[in-house]
Amino acid sequence: MLANYLADIEQLLDEQQWEAALREAFDLPQLAVALDDPQLSTSNERVKAWCHQWIRPQDPDLNARGSDYERVSEVVYQRALQTESTASDTVPSRALRRLRLRRLVRTPARGFNSARACALAPEGTDAVEICTILVEAARRWYAQSACHDPTVQANLARLAVLR
Numbered sequence: 001m002l003a004n005y006l007a008d009i010e011q012l013l014d015e016q017q018w019e020a021a022l023r024e025a026f027d028l029p030q031l032a033v034a035l036d037d038p039q040l041s042t043s044n045e046r047v048k049a050w051c052h053q054w055i056r057p058q059d060p061d062l063n064a065r066g067s068d069y070e071r072v073s074e075v076v077y078q079r080a081l082q083t084e085s086t087a088s089d090t091v092p093s094r095a096l097r098r099l100r101l102r103r104l105v106r107t108p109a110r111g112f113n114s115a116r117a118c119a120l121a122p123e124g125t126d127a128v129e130i131c132t133i134l135v136e137a138a139r140r141w142y143a144q145s146a147c148h149d150p151t152v153q154a155n156l157a158r159l160a161v162l163r
Helices: 002-014 018-026 028-035 044-054 066-083 093-104 114-119 122-144 150-161
Strands: none
Touching (some): 028 093
């Protein structure tokens, strides 16, 4: 389900649907935080902590794009602040619904060919950069933490069987 969601973001990038790709990618930190919680809730503090931990280069000391990761982390956090309600813990229902719908997708996505990103307009370049960083972060989070976390796995199973 999560793999399909990530592949869909790459597919949207491939089709140059920048706004849709960004909308889906910006939901990734909230989805990850919600999946890590038994009640599927999020908070500003937990989203910020997730961004700080997972939106970073693999080796910060050797990566010249470190400032890009910091900028994306700040953009994601600011967006979460704008969209979250006044309650301290909320459930990102819309994002969870879109994630759940990914299990119904039967056509495998082709993914994004990053070689084509070189000749894009500034809007496209920015969208590709933000989405790529967020998809990499979500994949890193899942591979290093979530695939072994019983809470995340139970929540993904719950979402898969909900109709």
